[in-house]
Amino acid sequence: MNAMDQITAASRHSRYLSRLLAADDKFAGELAGRLSVPWDGSLMQAQLEAATIVDAAGLQVALRKLRQAVLAQIIVRDLGGLGDLHEVMRICTDLAQVAVRWALRYHSVWLAEIHGMPANADGTPMELAVIGMGKLGGGELNVSSDIDLVYLYADEGETAGDKPISYHQFFVLLAKKIGLAISEITADGFVFRVDTRLRPWGDAGPLAMGYSAFEDYLVTHGREWERYAWIKGRALSGSRLDELSAIIRPFVFRKYLDFNALAAMRELHAQIRREVIRRDRVDNIKLGPGGIREIEFIAQVFQLIRGGQVPALQTRSILAVLPMLAARGLLPEAAVDELREAYFFLRNLEHRLQYLDDAQIQMLPAQADDKMRIAASMGFADYETFLFGLNAHRAKVSRHFDKVFAAPHADGAHHPLSALWLGVIEEDEARTQLAALGFIDPEAVYRRLQQVRKSSRYIGLPASNRARLDALVPELIAVAATMSPPDGTLARIMDLLETVSRRASYLALLVEYPATLQQLAKICAASPWAAQYLTRNPMLLDELLDTRVLYTPPDWIALRAELDAQIQALDGDTERQMDAMRHFRQRVTFHLLAQDLAGILPLEQLSDYLSDLAAMILDVTLPLAWAGVRNRHSPVPHFAVIGYGKLGGRELGYASDLDMVFLYQDDAPDAAEHYARLAQRVITWLSSTTSAGVLYETDLRLRPDGASGLLVSSIAAFSDYQRHHAWTWEHQALTRARFVAGDAAVGTLFDPIRCEILTQPRDLAKLREDVLNMRQKMHDGHANRSGLFDIKHDAGGIIDVEFIVQFLILAYSARHRELTANAGNLALLKVAAGLGLIPDDMAEAVRGAYRQYRQLQHGLRLQGEDMARVEFETVAVHADAVKTLWTQVLG
Numbered sequence: 001m002n003a004m005d006q007i008t009a010a011s012r013h014s015r016y017l018s019r020l021l022a023a024d025d026k027f028a029g030e031l032a033g034r035l036s037v038p039w040d041g042s043l044m045q046a047q048l049e050a051a052t053i054v055d056a057a058g059l060q061v062a063l064r065k066l067r068q069a070v071l072a073q074i075i076v077r078d079l080g081g082l083g084d085l086h087e088v089m090r091i092c093t094d095l096a097q098v099a100v101r102w103a104l105r106y107h108s109v110w111l112a113e114i115h116g117m118p119a120n121a122d123g124t125p126m127e128l129a130v131i132g133m134g135k136l137g138g139g140e141l142n143v144s145s146d147i148d149l150v151y152l153y154a155d156e157g158e159t160a161g162d163k164p165i166s167y168h169q170f171f172v173l174l175a176k177k178i179g180l181a182i183s184e185i186t187a188d189g190f191v192f193r194v195d196t197r198l199r200p201w202g203d204a205g206p207l208a209m210g211y212s213a214f215e216d217y218l219v220t221h222g223r224e225w226e227r228y229a230w231i232k233g234r235a236l237s238g239s240r241l242d243e244l245s246a247i248i249r250p251f252v253f254r255k256y257l258d259f260n261a262l263a264a265m266r267e268l269h270a271q272i273r274r275e276v277i278r279r280d281r282v283d284n285i286k287l288g289p290g291g292i293r294e295i296e297f298i299a300q301v302f303q304l305i306r307g308g309q310v311p312a313l314q315t316r317s318i319l320a321v322l323p324m325l326a327a328r329g330l331l332p333e334a335a336v337d338e339l340r341e342a343y344f345f346l347r348n349l350e351h352r353l354q355y356l357d358d359a360q361i362q363m364l365p366a367q368a369d370d371k372m373r374i375a376a377s378m379g380f381a382d383y384e385t386f387l388f389g390l391n392a393h394r395a396k397v398s399r400h401f402d403k404v405f406a407a408p409h410a411d412g413a414h415h416p417l418s419a420l421w422l423g424v425i426e427e428d429e430a431r432t433q434l435a436a437l438g439f440i441d442p443e444a445v446y447r448r449l450q451q452v453r454k455s456s457r458y459i460g461l462p463a464s465n466r467a468r469l470d471a472l473v474p475e476l477i478a479v480a481a482t483m484s485p486p487d488g489t490l491a492r493i494m495d496l497l498e499t500v501s502r503r504a505s506y507l508a509l510l511v512e513y514p515a516t517l518q519q520l521a522k523i524c525a526a527s528p529w530a531a532q533y534l535t536r537n538p539m540l541l542d543e544l545l546d547t548r549v550l551y552t553p554p555d556w557i558a559l560r561a562e563l564d565a566q567i568q569a570l571d572g573d574t575e576r577q578m579d580a581m582r583h584f585r586q587r588v589t590f591h592l593l594a595q596d597l598a599g600i601l602p603l604e605q606l607s608d609y610l611s612d613l614a615a616m617i618l619d620v621t622l623p624l625a626w627a628g629v630r631n632r633h634s635p636v637p638h639f640a641v642i643g644y645g646k647l648g649g650r651e652l653g654y655a656s657d658l659d660m661v662f663l664y665q666d667d668a669p670d671a672a673e674h675y676a677r678l679a680q681r682v683i684t685w686l687s688s689t690t691s692a693g694v695l696y697e698t699d700l701r702l703r704p705d706g707a708s709g710l711l712v713s714s715i716a717a718f719s720d721y722q723r724h725h726a727w728t729w730e731h732q733a734l735t736r737a738r739f740v741a742g743d744a745a746v747g748t749l750f751d752p753i754r755c756e757i758l759t760q761p762r763d764l765a766k767l768r769e770d771v772l773n774m775r776q777k778m779h780d781g782h783a784n785r786s787g788l789f790d791i792k793h794d795a796g797g798i799i800d801v802e803f804i805v806q807f808l809i810l811a812y813s814a815r816h817r818e819l820t821a822n823a824g825n826l827a828l829l830k831v832a833a834g835l836g837l838i839p840d841d842m843a844e845a846v847r848g849a850y851r852q853y854r855q856l857q858h859g860l861r862l863q864g865e866d867m868a869r870v871e872f873e874t875v876a877v878h879a880d881a882v883k884t885l886w887t888q889v890l891g
Helices: 003-013 015-023 025-036 041-050 058-081 085-115 165-185 211-221 224-231 239-250 260-278 292-306 318-327 333-357 368-377 381-404 417-420 427-438 443-453 462-479 487-498 506-514 516-526 528-536 538-544 556-569 574-597 603-627 671-687 715-724 728-733 746-757 765-783 798-812 826-834 839-862 875-888
Strands: 129-132 144-152 193-195 207-210 639-644 659-664 712-715 738-742
Touching: 003 015, 003 025, 003 058, 003 224, 003 333, 003 368, 015 025, 015 058, 015 333, 025 058, 025 875, 041 058, 041 085, 058 085, 058 165, 058 333, 058 839, 085 129, 085 144, 085 165, 085 333, 144 165, 144 211, 144 443, 165 193, 165 207, 207 211, 207 728, 224 239, 224 260, 224 292, 260 292, 260 506, 292 318, 292 333, 292 538, 318 333, 333 381, 368 381, 417 427, 417 443, 417 462, 417 574, 427 443, 427 462, 443 462, 443 487, 462 506, 462 516, 487 516, 487 528, 487 538, 506 516, 506 538, 516 528, 516 538, 516 574, 528 538, 528 574, 528 839, 538 574, 556 574, 556 603, 574 603, 603 671, 603 738, 603 798, 603 839, 639 671, 639 746, 659 671, 659 715, 659 746, 671 712, 712 715, 715 728, 715 746, 728 746, 738 746, 765 798, 765 875, 798 826, 798 839, 798 875, 826 839, 839 875
Parallel strands: 144 193, 144 207, 659 712
Antiparallel strands: 129 144, 639 659, 639 738
């Protein structure tokens, strides 16, 4: 089909196009000549540059002629299959942007000739910030849409022209003239209808507003629906836009996970739905059930909830947001696919409705001939088949919308335990109810509940928070009663609720997602330490929403990419980067904790994962810290982190310190100074307390010369120290050392040094004496008068096992280099037995003891114990096995 045939075919659908063709004999030929190349912003500007514009009337003519040419091409290309939805939305958005900027350009000059131009403090012209809202802001404008504009300006002042006026007066006049240039209906029609009701105070507010007043409005009066609206706000022009962005971003995207957005958008949707029904607009494909607005709401509620934590979700395009929801597990992939398909279908239908008469319409047609036009243009044989396809899409959208926005129980008033919580029944009856539920000490449980309800914190809560808490507590009493132990579980839950009670978003999360209550109770029941961890980091409540993700083993490649993306998105904001890294570590740790408590993660695997997590975070931290070193001599630091202790031995626990030594290999004159600064910055990144807490506590005392030594060492200095100055205990520590992060080339230089030191021939009697002396110092430093057995420090405990292995390595690696492998104590005991250095049966007994000790130690920590101590009788067999091997090896 040639161009003229395509134009004729399109005109049979579009009465608007037919009118354009009939009004100008040359129009069809010009349209045919331009049909193969879709319009874009540069082509539009070129046409306007060629036009003669000397006054406002000339500007209006040029813009309207451009609009006719653009819209005609859109209609023909879209209906003829030459373009797609993306092209239509892009061209419509480009047209609106060009029209706004051209009107701004000319009217700014014409006004300035009379009044003078507003200026910034540095004397540069102050340009009006025209903010495109809605689909214009999102780059997804439709063909006959209004454009939603908000006018803002950077500062107040007075112009310096012949007729000076305030900046406010200047920009209000300018905004009015821009509106008329675009929206006034002339003999050539209009460009876009302009809607400015999204500005502060709506129609009652000033047409243009300064940044300072705008910020005051958002902070003092900004409403939830305005947060939704400003997701798409995008500046089409303006001065000092970074200042404006800094005002808008925290209003729209909260630093915390904001589950209040669900209730707010549910209510906004309900208002729209009531208006649709009142005006009989059920057939409205935008506002009606299963329409475009519901798809937008689904995407945007997740943006409001999580956009502050996930910068990638701050994008303005719905089509860009939807795949992210699937990628992050927020919506099933199948749901996202259905929503995308529905969005394409509904937006294409919307355009075909608007092509008919260039009218802003989303209602299905009433006339029989228009019904046939719409069905045919959508690729259906008849209108009934078309309706069947449309309704199928709308039903899917409604189903997904209802799943996301399903209303929780409005309050706890009708819960059987509500009266107990609210204290409206007698205390005896309350105790009886609690006992019947299975609580061990119902009197103490009741006292705890009433203590919370009568506390000044509870009484002082905002009414909405108190209502949510009143809805939650009866549910949580019932859930806690099913756990073991019920009393402790409920006490830990109440501690958490007290902590988060002033944070409406966390209460909203628990109310909106009742299934999380069961997961919360399980974790609080299993471990007091886990409950405390959750109480200290309540943002982790969000991780309870999807158990599939919660219990999935870590994908380190994907996690590294995610962390890198988060850090990159916050480039230039060190404080937020530090917070993001802390939140990342807390989230991954919580996933591992949940898997640990569920019994699906062996302790050895857990330790490996926690060690890998620390290594990843160190590797991400190094370039960030290096970027902050002034006058650095190299774009990349030749610097390595060597892990010692539990980090080196891959035995990290949830709260372990990081034992580290910093090495470098760099001959630059100022290398030592720069790497010392780098080390200091790394420590600051890890151990500084921010609003998100501490990343890791660090311990650098194992570096050469300990706390009195330099913070960093060159490879040569480290090697010399280990050869000639290190104590035996420092060589013991070296047995567990390994390269963890940084420049792998430096790590490669470290390994031979370690191997050389460990394989030195040693006087066994002197080595035995040194090891025994060090072990005695440790005994003296951890005296135990409790009457219980200290799993770690007492004779026959964990440290004895570690000292046995370290002695075997230092004593026999000269003959058996396989002992230098950093394979962990369990593996090295087996190697030593295989080499005949210790009896097989003793090695196996101690291996069993070591495993059991670590399990006991880990379990006690999860139960909130500060000391890993047990009745000696429970581990006597293991302690005796370790003591026997100790005697065998060390005498």
